[in-house]
Amino acid sequence: METLLSVQDLKTYFYTGDGPIKAIDGLSFDLIKGTVFGLVGESGCGKSVTALSIMRILPPAGKTVSGKIIFKGDDLLGKTEVEMRGIRGGEISMIFQEPIASLNPIFTIGYQIEEAILSHLKVSKRESKKRVVELLKAVGMPSPEIRVKDYPHQLSGGMCQRVMIAMAMACEPSLIIADEPTTALDVTIQAQILDLLRKIREESGTSMIMITHDLGIIAEVADSVAVMYTGRIVESTDTKTIFRDPRHPYTIGLLDSLPKGKGEKLVAIPGMVPKPSELPEGCKFSTRCRYVIEECQSSEPPLKEIDTGHWVRCIRAGEIKRL
Numbered sequence: 001m002e003t004l005l006s007v008q009d010l011k012t013y014f015y016t017g018d019g020p021i022k023a024i025d026g027l028s029f030d031l032i033k034g035t036v037f038g039l040v041g042e043s044g045c046g047k048s049v050t051a052l053s054i055m056r057i058l059p060p061a062g063k064t065v066s067g068k069i070i071f072k073g074d075d076l077l078g079k080t081e082v083e084m085r086g087i088r089g090g091e092i093s094m095i096f097q098e099p100i101a102s103l104n105p106i107f108t109i110g111y112q113i114e115e116a117i118l119s120h121l122k123v124s125k126r127e128s129k130k131r132v133v134e135l136l137k138a139v140g141m142p143s144p145e146i147r148v149k150d151y152p153h154q155l156s157g158g159m160c161q162r163v164m165i166a167m168a169m170a171c172e173p174s175l176i177i178a179d180e181p182t183t184a185l186d187v188t189i190q191a192q193i194l195d196l197l198r199k200i201r202e203e204s205g206t207s208m209i210m211i212t213h214d215l216g217i218i219a220e221v222a223d224s225v226a227v228m229y230t231g232r233i234v235e236s237t238d239t240k241t242i243f244r245d246p247r248h249p250y251t252i253g254l255l256d257s258l259p260k261g262k263g264e265k266l267v268a269i270p271g272m273v274p275k276p277s278e279l280p281e282g283c284k285f286s287t288r289c290r291y292v293i294e295e296c297q298s299s300e301p302p303l304k305e306i307d308t309g310h311w312v313r314c315i316r317a318g319e320i321k322r323l
Ligand SMILES: Nc1ncnc2c1ncn2[C@@H]1O[C@H](COP(=O)(O)OP(=O)(O)O)[C@@H](O)[C@H]1O
Pocket: 014, 016, 021, 023, 041, 042, 043, 044, 045, 046, 047, 048, 049, 050, 059, 061, 276
């Protein structure tokens, strides 16, 4: 098992006037080469900021203040901007939530995929044109030879996401970061895009970080998973274990709020994610936790390995079971 990416004690803060907003506060995880690592949590928990930190494309107010992002043995935080440009789209590519907004409206999709190829690979114009058609075929675009001339607005959301995936695959990256790639799409299209990502992973062995608020998607595509809350990991393990033996009350809450069969009631997690400026002392989930005891409010529990490869940030992890 080779580690492709190792994020170590990452801290990314936003500076917006009154004090830093600690969006990511001590995040660590390893991605094993050839696997899909899922990052899951409610909106605002820091999933996208994690992706933007890895790609080093944070908005101006955001800064990674400490930590390491070791990719293929090198710390990405030590790279120059020029070096990062070679890595983005070449070694690591990203797929975003809004496929239409991520494409340039004034260029054809063929042109945009070709640009992605030519900016990283030394191939002839003719070869790159051929590759564009192959890529579009691989992502399931019907009549790719004709569709290369389409502009983004001529395609559906699902087709635009296929184009984005083709662009992400253009330079055969070692890592694809997919940030809620199906959230903006209809359910049936969602399933098709997930199938496509699974196929890519099987056929090309590309490693992936799958970011989602939906544990159902984790179940379908991820090998291992980290559950995030307020910019930290609260539980991480392999996908089977997270469903069979979840131990953090937040993970249990997410599982209980998953839609089940007809007639069964959804149980939402009470309350809201606290604002980064209003985090409680001690365990950050203590304000919403039904297992909370006094001790939880005094100091933040560390991530503890309760079983091989199963890490939980909860002092009561040993006694908690999902009913
Ligand atoms: N541009 C920004 N300016 C200030 N704070 C931001 C900005 N983007 C994100 N944040 C902060 O980072 C937190 C995590 O955001 P994000 O990673 O986008 O969450 P999500 O898990 O929904 O992707 C937000 O709750 C917010 O407090």
